[in-house]
Amino acid sequence: MGGVRGICLGLATAFVAAASSSVAAQPTDNASSSSVARCQRADFRVVLDVGHTRRSPGAKSARGVDEFDFNLRLANMVDQALRDAGFAKTVLLVTDGPAVRSMYTRVAHANELGADLLLSIHHDSVPDRFLEKWEFDGKNETYCDRFKGHSLFVSDDNPYPKDSLAFASLLGRQLKARGLQYTPHYAESFMGHYQHKLLDADAGVYRYDTLFVLKKTHMPAVLLEAGSIANREEELQLETADRRQLTAASVVAAVDAFCAARPTKPSAPEVARHRSRTRHVASMHPRRHARDRTASAVQPKPDMH
Numbered sequence: 126m127g128g129v130r131g132i133c134l135g136l137a138t139a140f141v142a143a144a145s146s147s148v149a150a151q152p153t154d155n156a157s158s159s160s161v162a163r164c165q166r167a168d169f170r171v172v173l174d175v176g177h178t179r180r181s182p183g184a185k186s187a188r189g190v191d192e193f194d195f196n197l198r199l200a201n202m203v204d205q206a207l208r209d210a211g212f213a214k215t216v217l218l219v220t221d222g223p224a225v226r227s228m229y230t231r232v233a234h235a236n237e238l239g240a241d242l243l244l245s246i247h248h249d250s251v252p253d254r255f256l257e258k259w260e261f262d263g264k265n266e267t268y269c270d271r272f273k274g275h276s277l278f279v280s281d282d283n284p285y286p287k288d289s290l291a292f293a294s295l296l297g298r299q300l301k302a303r304g305l306q307y308t309p310h311y312a313e314s315f316m317g318h319y320q321h322k323l324l325d326a327d328a329g330v331y332r333y334d335t336l337f338v339l340k341k342t343h344m345p346a347v348l349l350e351a352g353s354i355a356n357r358e359e360e361l362q363l364e365t366a367d368r369r370q371l372t373a374a375s376v377v378a379a380v381d382a383f384c385a386a387r388p389t390k391p392s393a394p395e396v397a398r399h400r401s402r403t404r405h406v407a408s409m410h411p412r413r414h415a416r417d418r419t420a421s422a423v424q425p426k427p428d429m430h
């Protein structure tokens with residue numbers, strides 16, 4: 126792992142260098158910086174995976190709104206921003222049905238699309254023990270104001286771990302450049318079962334090998350938790366078009382830099398090292414488990430994303 130991480134960070138540095146030169150570039154004005162690698166935006170396919178489904182909607186916000194609603198709104202804005210920037214092959218992947226089945230469906234669709242990159246869009250919550258009760262709009266809800274901020278996750282079991290980390294680092298730095306801060310709490314021991322190794326402390330990228338959508342897709346893949354909807358203040362921010370716009374602009378800049386630094390589709394996975402050992406499975410959204418337990422009980426229990 127240590128060796129892989131060292132390689133990854135070196136590659137990420139190269140990607141960031143490209144990002145700083147090409148962030149503002151548009152499809153028609155690339156000629157202004159001839160020394161910088163070019164992204165053929167029209168040929169580069171991004172799959173935007175909308176986390177969860179209407180039927181299995183993920184976490185609940187402090188005000189009782191489904192995570193799926195937040196994911197869909199943000200993904201729609203990112204989709205539009207990418208298309209406006211010339212990434213015409215972008216695909217918005219909205220999946221239906223129960224949680225477990227939808228995971229297999231979304232991964233199968235993503236792999237069929239022959240995409241260059243997958244970004245799975247989510248919003249975060251907290252383990253149950255951090256939740257407090259309050260009343261909002263006459264209903265009993267739960268919240269946690271202790272943590273706020275976005276976070277990024279990559280899997281070392283993805284066929285392209287270096288590229289996945291490189292894109293995550295690019296995106297994290299673009300978010301940071303727009304004044305958004307990642308949450309550091311996933312690296313803390315008090316997270317216990319939900320603790321993750323921080324791979325890029327500047328960009329807020331964590332390692333989460335068992336995330337199904339990351340390890341089963343056949344292209345570089347990153348999961349974005351765009352912010353905590355359990356945090357009462359951040360939930361209000363995440364509901365605004367301004368906040369979504371900041372995230373969407375960050376994604377466009379990061380995708381463009383990634384595309385420019387990786388202009389051709391890889392012919393083979395970087396490392397063929399999918400492991401056969403049984404893994405313990407965790408989830409980012411523990412509150413969802415109660416609802417999904419019935420479906421999970423009769424099937425292998427992969428990660429719920």
Ligand SMILES: [Zn+2]
Binds near residue numbers: 176192247248409
């Ligand atoms: Zn989620």
